[in-house]
């Protein structure tokens with residue numbers, strides 16, 4: 001099977017005139033220099049030399065709002081990346097941007113220079129939350145952008161956030177449902193962090209923003225994951241990347257950052273499925289077997305066997321054996337009395 005790899009190129013806050021309450025990009029934009037053409041080439045070539053040939057490679061411009069960069073500079077970035085597409089070394093280019101920075105003129109340029117995937121920062125489909133977070137766009141802008149992107153036949157990934165300022169679990173799940181109705185190819189789910197030097201930090205210090213705890217955030221992301229999964233939408237990522245800039249020097253003031261956030265969510269999904277199965281099959285007080293898809297035993301067991309310990313105690317079980325089955329679907333869990 002072919003692997004997929006992105007070569008990430010960070011363009012700090014370029015092209016974004018906005019100042020969303022949770023974002024510190026504007027503050028750090030002056031401190032982090034945007035890469036010059038020769039630096040972009042160096043990043044690409046260094047990465048290419050280490051990636052094996054059985055790989056689909058994309059160059060991914062992220063940070064800021066790529067299509068908001070002045071045309072000349074944006075085209076220069078694209079031309080540099082596109083030269084590798086023309087040589088057949090790179091399959092395509094991936095960019096991320098804001099919904100209100102999509103137009104036919106922009107999409108024509110992206111198409112011309114080999115962009116294949118567009119990621120839109122949706123964050124919420126609730127206009128009240130978008131306004132409170134000072135996003136500077138509405139849910140209607142998202143719908144309009146999605147329609148245009150679809151017309152041009154790009155791969156489309158929508159990014160959403162949970163625990164936003166003014167947001168509840170209910171509206172995050174509503175955002176999830178609206179995203180499903182837009183039929184993206186993939187989504188990313190990011191819990192909100194209180195980052196140093198942001199308006200959200202001020203709101204947090206004033207007691208106006210109270211971050212959600214890790215447990216509730218895992219539970220909400222589990223519900224969102226299953227919503228997308230059941231609608232055949234690929235979840236590319238849950239939780240922020242653990243970058244040096246983010247985790248160093250107390251940059252995260254509050255919020256439930258965890259380097260293995262996605263794993264914790266999967267573990268919670270398996271736990272809930274196993275609980276339901278045990279109840280459904282009346283397996284309390286028994287010695288049981290839990291069947292999962294091959295490769296998913298550690299997700300079922302949980303970190304330090306947390307799920308196993310929890311199930312043993314909650315259902316007064318005599319023992320649990322995890323059995324891995326090739327034929328199982330992801331997240332399929334079956335239980336039976338273990339008679340072996």
Ligand code: SF4
Nearest residue numbers: 016018019020023064
């Ligand atoms: S649109 Fe994106 S880059 Fe711009 S301020 Fe908001 S989060 Fe930051």
